Amino acid sequence: MKIGVFVCHCGTNIAATVDVERVSQEAAKEPRVKFSTTYRYMCSDPGQNLIKEAVKKHHLDRIVIASCSPSLHEKTFRKCAEKAGVNPYLMEMANIREHCSWVHQDRVEATAKAIELIRLALAKVSRNKPLEYLYIPIEKKVLIIGGGIAGIQSAIDIAFANYPAVILEREPSIGGRMARFDKTFPTLDCAACILTPKMVTVSQSKHVTMHTYSEIEGVKGHVGDFTVTIRKKARSVDINKCTGCGACYNKCPVRVPSEFDMGLGKRTAIYIPFPQAVPNVPVIDRQNCLWFTKQKCGICKKICPFEAIDYDMQDEIIEEKFGAIIVASGFTQFNHAVYGEYGYGKYKDAITGLHFERMANSSGPTGGKIIRPSDGKEARDVVFIQCVGSRDEQKGLSYCSRLCCMYTAKHALLLKEHNKDAQAYVFYIDIRAAGKNYEEFVKKVQDEYGAVYLRGRVSRIFEKSGKLIVRGADTLSGAQIEIKADLVVLATGLVAQPDAPGLARMLHIPYDRNNLFTEAHPKLAPVETITSGVFLTGACQSPKDIPDTVATASAASVKALGLMVQDRLQREPLVAKVDAKTCSGCFACIQACSFTAIEEEEIEDKRLKKKRLIAKVLEGVCTGCGNCTAVCRMSAIDLEGFSNRQIMEEIEAL
Amino acid sequence: MKWFISHDTLRSLFQETLEKDCGEKVSHCYQCGKCSAGCPISFQMDYLPNQIMRMVQLGMEDQVLSSRTIWLCASCLTCTVRCPREIDIAEIMDYLRRRAYKKQVIPLEETEIPLFNKIFLRNIELFGRLYEMGLIGMFNLLSGEFFKDFSCAPKMFLKRKIGIFPHRAKNIREIRDIFKRSGKLAHSKKDRLLHPKLLFLNLFRKFIGKIEKLK
Numbered sequence: 044m045k046i047g048v049f050v051c052h053c054g055t056n057i058a059a060t061v062d063v064e065r066v067s068q069e070a071a072k073e074p075r076v077k078f079s080t081t082y083r084y085m086c087s088d089p090g091q092n093l094i095k096e097a098v099k100k101h102h103l104d105r106i107v108i109a110s111c112s113p114s115l116h117e118k119t120f121r122k123c124a125e126k127a128g129v130n131p132y133l134m135e136m137a138n139i140r141e142h143c144s145w146v147h148q149d150r151v152e153a154t155a156k157a158i159e160l161i162r163l164a165l166a167k168v169s170r171n172k173p174l175e176y177l178y179i180p181i182e183k184k185v186l187i188i189g190g191g192i193a194g195i196q197s198a199i200d201i202a203f204a205n206y207p208a209v210i211l212e213r214e215p216s217i218g219g220r221m222a223r224f225d226k227t228f229p230t231l232d233c234a235a236c237i238l239t240p241k242m243v244t245v246s247q248s249k250h251v252t253m254h255t256y257s258e259i260e261g262v263k264g265h266v267g268d269f270t271v272t273i274r275k276k277a278r279s280v281d282i283n284k285c286t287g288c289g290a291c292y293n294k295c296p297v298r299v300p301s302e303f304d305m306g307l308g309k310r311t312a313i314y315i316p317f318p319q320a321v322p323n324v325p326v327i328d329r330q331n332c333l334w335f336t337k338q339k340c341g342i343c344k345k346i347c348p349f350e351a352i353d354y355d356m357q358d359e360i361i362e363e364k365f366g367a368i369i370v371a372s373g374f375t376q377f378n379h380a381v382y383g384e385y386g387y388g389k390y391k392d393a394i395t396g397l398h399f400e401r402m403a404n405s406s407g408p409t410g411g412k413i414i415r416p417s418d419g420k421e422a423r424d425v426v427f428i429q430c431v432g433s434r435d436e437q438k439g440l441s442y443c444s445r446l447c448c449m450y451t452a453k454h455a456l457l458l459k460e461h462n463k464d465a466q467a468y469v470f471y472i473d474i475r476a477a478g479k480n481y482e483e484f485v486k487k488v489q490d491e492y493g494a495v496y497l498r499g500r501v502s503r504i505f506e507k508s509g510k511l512i513v514r515g516a517d518t519l520s521g522a523q524i525e526i527k528a529d530l531v532v533l534a535t536g537l538v539a540q541p542d543a544p545g546l547a548r549m550l551h552i553p554y555d556r557n558n559l560f561t562e563a564h565p566k567l568a569p570v571e572t573i574t575s576g577v578f579l580t581g582a583c584q585s586p587k588d589i590p591d592t593v594a595t596a597s598a599a600s601v602k603a604l605g606l607m608v609q610d611r612l613q614r615e616p617l618v619a620k621v622d623a624k625t626c627s628g629c630f631a632c633i634q635a636c637s638f639t640a641i642e643e644e645e646i647e648d649k650r651l652k653k654k655r656l657i658a659k660v661l662e663g664v665c666t667g668c669g670n671c672t673a674v675c676r677m678s679a680i681d682l683e684g685f686s687n688r689q690i691m692e693e694i695e696a697l
Numbered sequence: 698m699k700w701f702i703s704h705d706t707l708r709s710l711f712q713e714t715l716e717k718d719c720g721e722k723v724s725h726c727y728q729c730g731k732c733s734a735g736c737p738i739s740f741q742m743d744y745l746p747n748q749i750m751r752m753v754q755l756g757m758e759d760q761v762l763s764s765r766t767i768w769l770c771a772s773c774l775t776c777t778v779r780c781p782r783e784i785d786i787a788e789i790m791d792y793l794r795r796r797a798y799k800k801q802v803i804p805l806e807e808t809e810i811p812l813f814n815k816i817f818l819r820n821i822e823l824f825g826r827l828y829e830m831g832l833i834g835m836f837n838l839l840s841g842e843f844f845k846d847f848s849c850a851p852k853m854f855l856k857r858k859i860g861i862f863p864h865r866a867k868n869i870r871e872i873r874d875i876f877k878r879s880g881k882l883a884h885s886k887k888d889r890l891l892h893p894k895l896l897f898l899n900l901f902r903k904f905i906g907k908i909e910k911l912k
Binding site: 468493497517519522523 | 727757
């Protein structure tokens with residue numbers, strides 16, 4: 044065994060506190076060390092050449108580099124070792140910068156510690172085994188969970204690169220929340236006008252498959268090889284036969300509140316949620332359809348010229364394989380029922396922002412008129428209350444929902460545009476308009492559209508002679524304020540979907556206390572998760588407006604495509620390994636593994652002459668965290684690169 | 698401050714009228730407080746300049762017009778120069794003073810300021826330039842403090858800071874013409890220095906103050 048030690052000055056980062064020359068001399072005295080030297084910047088090209096030449100000249104077979112943290116330059120030096128003809132996993136780094144020079148002042152003691160750290164690295168490297176990179180195959184297909192603007196954008200980006208994408212959408216049509224909006228801030232583009240072309244692109248792309256009215260049942264496998272079970276709910280309409288002529292829903296006698304219109308309008312029992320629905324195929328709401336409730340009617344089946352209606356259709360469960368998953372499951376509105384003082388359910392004229400959005404929409408239930416839902420009269424004095432749910436630790440959420448300031452400003456503007464005589468009063472705590480042209484937009488609403496902004500939360504709403512009396516305060520002037528409003532619009536915050544934790548468990552991705560999915564790194568890996576191959580986009584990760592959602596959607600697609608373009612996936616071989624001889628099959632490791640990287644395997648035990656179950660590590664999934672090695676009572680699982688022997692050797696060298 | 702603002706106050710057209718009449722957008726104010734932060738007289742004011750802006754936004758006309766702040770404003774323009782929303786606050790204060798004067802809702806303690814302004818303008822109208830003796834004499838007479846700053850007079854007289862006779866401007870006619878025209882524009886009652894009721898009250902108050910001092 045011939046070990047070479049290379050001590051880095053790191054300019055003065057190390058050399059100022061540690062006597063690198065002495066460290067090098069001391070290291071050379073250690074057994075098995077054949078060569079030792081120092082250099083100003085070991086990571087630079089000349090530094091790496093120095094290593095390569097030393098390996099060649101002294102026939103070194105193991106390398107110890109005393110420099111910075113492995114998180115910075117481990118890859119650099121592994122590559123360097125590989126090029127020098129040494130197995131990259133026979134290289135160890137001794138961190139004498141972050142662990143030594145940066146945290147100490149005393150030169151003598153720091154030098155002694157640096158020598159000690161190098162001795163540890165030497166002990167470890169002497170027990171290193173040459174390891175080979177792992178390669179795993181990749182299924183060249185991406186699953187996108189959620190068909191809102193995030194999912195649609197991801198699908199478009201992936202399809203553009205000629206890779207197949209599958210959109211999974213719970214609702215009968217893709218489009219998500221954005222399809223319900225009237226205008227978008229701050230440019231006031233019509234939401235449908237910018238969304239529907241994208242929906243059509245998706246539906247016409249040969250690379251995109253849509254599973255609408257479908258739910259995810261289970262996910263198995265790992266990056267490159269996910270097996271996903273999908274439940275395609277019975278639509279009762281044959282998607283292949285239906286042409287979207289509309290004969291069925293025009294004749295349906297049932298009228299129920301439309302979910303798409305937030306209950307402000309009516310729909311039939313066989314329906315498409317909105318005129319631009321993609322796919323333009325109706326669905327039968329079995330809870331309200333007369334055929335399913337009373338075995339009567341059946342008009343739609345009689346009238347359908349293409350015999351597309353099938354009352355006997357059953358849920359279909361399919362299994363598909365994917366290489367990567369993009370989670371775009373979106374958000375839902377905060378349920379403001381907890382605010383009794385805002386009259387939830389009591390006053391019909393206290394509505395949420397999404398209701399207002401449907402009312403302002405010219406194709407909405409009121410044809411673009413802002414009315415009082417109670418008596419249908421046009422609303423004149425409209426009070427908007429911001430931060431309903433957001434920034435309220437007692438009753439709601441601890442976080443700021445980010446969009447409410449902007450969408451309320453947009454509503455105040457739309458109100459004035461729809462009715463010149465109307466007056467908007469906005470109760471706010473802070474205006475958070477941090478975005479391109481956002482502040483200008485809010486100022487425009489205040490200056491040009493005359494919206495009165497009052498700084499304070501509303502304490503109570505009550506009804507008096509047909510008007511809603513809003514009791515609030517303006518803390519800027521220190522005054523209590525009372526407004527006789529026709530309509531009150533609550534800017535409810537954004538929350539995670541109620542079933543987000545279930546989905547997170549299925550995908551093995553973490554979520555925070557607000558049930559929002561957690562990214563791998565809040566700054567440097569904002570669309571990745573700690574489960575490789577699963578990416579996040581849109582408001583399922585944190586409240587996001589449309590521009591941010593689209594940006595993260597494209598970011599997630601690029602990450603997914605980065606996997607797709609590879610023939611096979613190279614992974615570090617630092618994974619757990621089971622010793623079949625000693626594994627007793629207790630499977631404590633399966634419970635300890637947070638990545639479901641361990642499964643049961645049946646082997647033929649030659650000694651016992653019978654079959655038995657032992658643990659098997661899925662190398663593609665294992666992240667090398669070491670949880671399993673800690674719980675294994677037989678010490679049958681060992682982590683490659685950090686084996687028990689290596690660690691013990693290190694400890695003994697101390 | 699404790700107020701209650703009704704819906705009618707909020708809907709009043711105070712802000713709109715102000716913006717139309719003086720051309721300054723009070724609605725632009727976002728209450729950063731820079732005007733109050735730099736105001737050299739804010740320590741004497743009942744409401745800070747930014748509070749006045751907010752009160753205008755909320756339609757609180759009565760409170761604004763009867764505040765001392767608008768009269769104490771020295772028009773030093775620090776607020777105007779520093780306002781990030783480009784509001785000429787001093788101009789607004791000036792407008793509010795005019796409006797308060799018109800409505801005769803000047804607080805008792807501040808009647809001297811409009812009186813001084815009036816006398817000053819009258820002075821200019823008569824002589825084209827400031828006639829110090831006339832100004833001081835007239836002001837002391839009408840404000841009821843007849844011997845105010847009297848001890849300074851000989852010194853200033855010797856140093857030629859004030860003279861007995863007024864200096865006249867060359868084109869006094871033109872100046873008078875300006876006054877005539879602007880007077881028409883402002884619909885001011887030229888012949889009245891101050892509303893007689895207020896003048897009387899002012900003198901009465903000073904008189905009471907003198908008696909109380911004697912006690």
